[in-house]
Amino acid sequence: MKSESLRDAYGKELVKLGSKDADIVVLDADLSSSTKTGYFANAFPDRFFNMGISEQSMVTTAAGLALSGKKPFVSTFAIFLTRTYEQIRQSVCYNNAPVRFVVTHGGITVGEDGATHQIVEDVGIMSGLPNMNVIVPSDSIETRSVIDYLANVDKPHYVRLSREKFPVINDEDYEFRIGKSITMKDGTDLTIIADGVMVSKSMEAAEQLKKQGISARVINMPSIKPIDRDAIIRSARETGHIVTAEEHSVYNGLGSRVAEVVSESYPVPVRRIGMRDTFGKSGKAWELFSYFHMDVKDIINEAMTCLEEKNYENIP
Amino acid sequence: METYQVDLSEIALRIRREIVRMVYSAQSGHPGGSLSIADILTVLYFKEMNIDPKNPTDPKRDRLILSKGHASPALYATLAIRGFFPISELSGFRKIDSHLEGHVSREIPGVEVSTGSLGQGLGVGVGMALAGRLDHLDYHIYVILGDGEMEEGNVWESLMAGYKYNLRNLTAILDRNGIQLDGYTRDIMPLHDIHSMVESFGWNVIEIDGHSFSEIESAIEKSKTSERPTFIIANTVKGKGVDFMENNPKYHGSPPESEELYRRAMRQLGEEL
Numbered sequence: 001m002k003s004e005s006l007r008d009a010y011g012k013e014l015v016k017l018g019s020k021d022a023d024i025v026v027l028d029a030d031l032s033s034s035t036k037t038g039y040f041a042n043a044f045p046d047r048f049f050n051m052g053i054s055e056q057s058m059v060t061t062a063a064g065l066a067l068s069g070k071k072p073f074v075s076t077f078a079i080f081l082t083r084t085y086e087q088i089r090q091s092v093c094y095n096n097a098p099v100r101f102v103v104t105h106g107g108i109t110v111g112e113d114g115a116t117h118q119i120v121e122d123v124g125i126m127s128g129l130p131n132m133n134v135i136v137p138s139d140s141i142e143t144r145s146v147i148d149y150l151a152n153v154d155k156p157h158y159v160r161l162s163r164e165k166f167p168v169i170n171d172e173d174y175e176f177r178i179g180k181s182i183t184m185k186d187g188t189d190l191t192i193i194a195d196g197v198m199v200s201k202s203m204e205a206a207e208q209l210k211k212q213g214i215s216a217r218v219i220n221m222p223s224i225k226p227i228d229r230d231a232i233i234r235s236a237r238e239t240g241h242i243v244t245a246e247e248h249s250v251y252n253g254l255g256s257r258v259a260e261v262v263s264e265s266y267p268v269p270v271r272r273i274g275m276r277d278t279f280g281k282s283g284k285a286w287e288l289f290s291y292f293h294m295d296v297k298d299i300i301n302e303a304m305t306c307l308e309e310k311n312y313e314n315i316p
Numbered sequence: 317m318e319t320y321q322v323d324l325s326e327i328a329l330r331i332r333r334e335i336v337r338m339v340y341s342a343q344s345g346h347p348g349g350s351l352s353i354a355d356i357l358t359v360l361y362f363k364e365m366n367i368d369p370k371n372p373t374d375p376k377r378d379r380l381i382l383s384k385g386h387a388s389p390a391l392y393a394t395l396a397i398r399g400f401f402p403i404s405e406l407s408g409f410r411k412i413d414s415h416l417e418g419h420v421s422r423e424i425p426g427v428e429v430s431t432g433s434l435g436q437g438l439g440v441g442v443g444m445a446l447a448g449r450l451d452h453l454d455y456h457i458y459v460i461l462g463d464g465e466m467e468e469g470n471v472w473e474s475l476m477a478g479y480k481y482n483l484r485n486l487t488a489i490l491d492r493n494g495i496q497l498d499g500y501t502r503d504i505m506p507l508h509d510i511h512s513m514v515e516s517f518g519w520n521v522i523e524i525d526g527h528s529f530s531e532i533e534s535a536i537e538k539s540k541t542s543e544r545p546t547f548i549i550a551n552t553v554k555g556k557g558v559d560f561m562e563n564n565p566k567y568h569g570s571p572p573e574s575e576e577l578y579r580r581a582m583r584q585l586g587e588e589l
Contacts, residue, residue, distance in 0.1 A: 025450070049446065049481075057473035060436045064443020067429060069375075070450065072443075087470065090433045091440055095422055 001200070003165035004140035007104040010161060011036025013147040014073060015043045021151060023071045027051055027058050034163075035075040035104045055080050059087040059099070066097035071151065074099055078106040078160055079119040092156050093131045099157075100150045101126075106136075106160040107247035108275070108292065109197060111285035118280030124252025126158040127225045133157045133178060134225040136246075136254075138199040139168045142222055145176035160196070162247075164285045167200040170220075181228035187217035190306050191235035191242050192299060195221050195254050198245035198273070201289070205299035216303055227257050229265070236266040241306035243271050245299055250274040269309060271302045324529045327397065328358040332557045333585045334393035334406055339571040340578045342410035345418070348567040350390035352493040352526070352552040353460060357394040359532040360458060369399035372425050378455050379428045379444055383437020384462035384491065385420040386569070392416055392424065400426035435468025437461065438488055442477045445486040445545075456540060459488045464496030467505045472517070478545040479518030487539040487546045488519075491526065493554035495565045511549060519547040526550025558584055 018024045018040055025047045032038040032050060041048035051058035055076060062072040074081075081088075081103050092099045103122070110118045127134045135157065137143040146159055169184065184199065185206050194202040199220045206216040217239055219231060235242060242262065244255035255272030262268055273294050280288065289295040331354045339345035361367065365378040382391045389409065396403045401424065408414025415423050419432025429440050441459040448455050465471060478486055490510070494501050501507065515521045520542045524531040532550065539546035554568070555561030558581040572578040 025446075047450070051477060052473075052480075054473035054476065056435075056470040057439050057442070057477050060439025060470060060474065061443040061446065061477060063429075063436075064440035064445075065447050066443070067440070068444050068447030068451075070443075070447050086433055087436055087439070090430070091436045094430050 001167040001169070003167050005165045006137060006140055006143045006161040007036045007163070009140035009143045010102055010147055011039040013144045014040045017147065017151050018044050018047065021071065023069065024073065024151070025049065025065055025070045026073045026075070027062050029053055029055050029058050029076040029080065031076050034077070037073070037075045055084045056087050059084040060091045062099045063091035063095060063097040066099045067095060072099050073150070074101050076103060077117065078103040078122045079117055082119060082122055082125055085125060089129055093129045096131050096155055098154050100153070100159070101157065102147070102159045102161065104161045105163045107162060107196065108280045108288045109162045109164040109247065109285040110280070111163070111288065112282050114282035115279040120247070120249045120275040120280065121252070122160060123224055123248050123254070124256070127252065127257070131155050132225065133223070135159045135222055136195040136224055137161065137222050138196055138220050139166050139170055141168060141170040141172065141174050142176060145174055146222070149176050149178065162197065166197045169200050169203060176222065179223050179226040179228060181223070181231040182220040183217065183231070184220050185216070185218040187215040188239055189215045190303055191217040191219060191239045192245060192303065193219045193221050193232065193235070193242060193254065193258055194245040195224065196247050198247055198294070201296050202245050202299055204296045205303065208296070208300055209303055214303065214307060221254060224254055224257060227261065229261050232258055232261045233265050236262045236268045241269050241271070241310055243273065243299060243302045243306060245273040245294070247294070248274055250276055269306065271306060273298055273302055324358050324362060327362055328354050329557070329586045330397060331358060331390060331393045333582060333587055334396070334403070335389040336558065336572070336578065336581045336585065338389045338393065338406055338409040341407055343571055344410055345389055345571060346386040346569050347389070347571060348495065348554040348561055348564070349384060349462060349491065349493065350387045351556045351558065351561065352554050353387055353390050353491050354556070355527045355529060356460065356489055356491070356532055356550055357390055359529055359536065361394050361398045363533060364536045365458070366455065369426065372400060375451070376453055376455055378458065380458045380460070381429050381431065381437040381441050382420050382460050383431055384434065384460060384465055385431030388418065388420045391420055391427070395424070395426040398426070434462070434465040435470035438471050438474040439477070441486055441488070442474050442481070442483060445483040446481060448485050455485065457486045459486070461488055461490050462496070463490060463492045463494065463501050463507065464504070466490070466507055466510065475514065475517040475519065483545045484542055487536065487548065489548045489550055491552050492549050493552045495554040495563065495568060497568050499565050514547045518544065520544040521547045521549065523549040523551070526552035527556060
């Protein structure tokens with residue numbers, strides 16, 4: 001399976017959007033060569049603002065641009081945006097200023113830079129903000145479609161991208177829809193709901209489970225807020241047990257949101273894969289998944305545990 | 317000219333009366349830092365700014381951001397008297413059935429940006445000034461800051477950005493009243509030499525008496541033609557116009573405690589009771 005960079009897809013799509021829409025402006029905080037907004041800076045220097053290593057200034061300025069009819073895209077590393085939580089809350093979300101935060105280097109796939117740069121709390125932080133939508137794309141194709149969608153939104157959005165290239169898993173004609181999930185693989189025994197890079201890992205797990213005669217449904221849930229409640233409840237009804245997988249803390253991320261939905265509407269056991277109240281660490285990006293028990297084998301283990309529980313429940 | 321000056325004084329007095337009435341009726345709010353900016357708002361809204369209450373979203377309008385959003389009574393009173401919404405609505409300030417939020421809210425006609433958490437308004441002003449330049453519109457952005465607010469790092473980041481993009485359409489006005497919630501700014505966190513500090517960030521700095529209509533007007537006129545972004549240090553008196561509130565940190569965030577004090581304040585502000 002080929003892999004592609006999500007941030008590179010973002011940077012190039014942004015240039016395409018910029019050539020069609022003169023209201024698109026881009027702000028970065030001295031990381032444009034890493035976030036790939038540098039492409040836009042080269043193409044449209046008058047509409048690119050490098051705010052320096054001053055994230056609070058960047059976010060409040062973006063709010064002012066958005067409130068004046070511009071369409072600001074704001075990029076830095078995920079970790080550094082969260083230092084401006086309160087500017088995002090007050091100046092962006094409370095004003096309902098349609099600022100598009102597209103951050104890169106989310107999660108543990110930052111790799112060697114280590115714990116200081118591997119944020120695994122951001123999805124939870126952003127999801128708690130009124131007016132904010134939160135999206136975690138799974139590959140480059142989905143990223144491009146999300147960026148196109150952002151051109152004409154009327155409220156704040158947070159999009160989390162990665163440093164590493166991710167396997168390309170979506171079809172070329174894929175079209176992102178806010179609040180909607182994609183069933184990547186149908187199944188009847190259990191459902192795996194994932195976002196980001198964990199979607200491809202879940203598909204791999206489902207292939208291996210199939211060899212053992214287990215039918216796992218795999219759902220790609222890029223829209224964390226609003227979340228696709230219908231798809232979650234349907235899976236709970238149709239397959240029972242759910243496994244969630246995210247490159248994020250199990251607190252306040254995808255797993256928590258799924259558990260909330262089933263608890264309110266159709267309770268089934270939900271087993272969550274993700275970071276368990278811990279910081280990341282230095283290492284090769286792809287080694288870290290095994291280290292933190294978030295790899296394909298761990299998804300398979302959770303799925304097997306689900307089925308054991310299910311069989312136990314079925315004993316007359 | 318003389319009669320015009322008298323008009324501004326009457327408007328400023330009326331704004332001050334409404335401020336005291338609002339915080340007394342709500343039994344909460346921030347009178348001190350509202351009274352200190354009443355003269356500045358009077359000159360801006362009744363003399364200098366290009367605004368039209370009948371067309372509050374005109375793309376060519378000038379914009380004001382009250383970064384010290386706790387001084388909401390001053391802005392609400394000014395907007396109501398200027399005709400953006402009925403003066404009768406001021407009585408709803410901070411009450412559950414009203415849109416007049418405790419801190420400045422964008423839901424209110426004439427308000428550009430919701431504020432209340434300090435340090436953010438200048439950055440929003442930078443964004444609006446950049447947008448004006450991109451759109452080739454020559455509107456002007458005014459941002460009113462408190463001097464306690466200068467302790468926020470966000471302000472200094474935005475001063476750097478204002479210099480970098482040479483935002484001549486941006487004017488910051490500092491309400492230099494010397495008092496913040498916990499006491500005098502010189503004790504809490506002194507601004508050693510605010511004039512040279514901001515000047516060294518590349519801004520055009522003008523220092524004035526923030527209660528002199530002619531000095532306020534002249535400084536704003538100069539800022540409109542400046543080759544650099546302008547920072548006006550307006551030396552003011554916190555609680556200006558009410559003797560027991562003047563220079564008293566207690567009235568940063570407290571209404572008059574009694575009917576007697578309320579009446580005394582209103583008499584001093586020209587109300588015939």
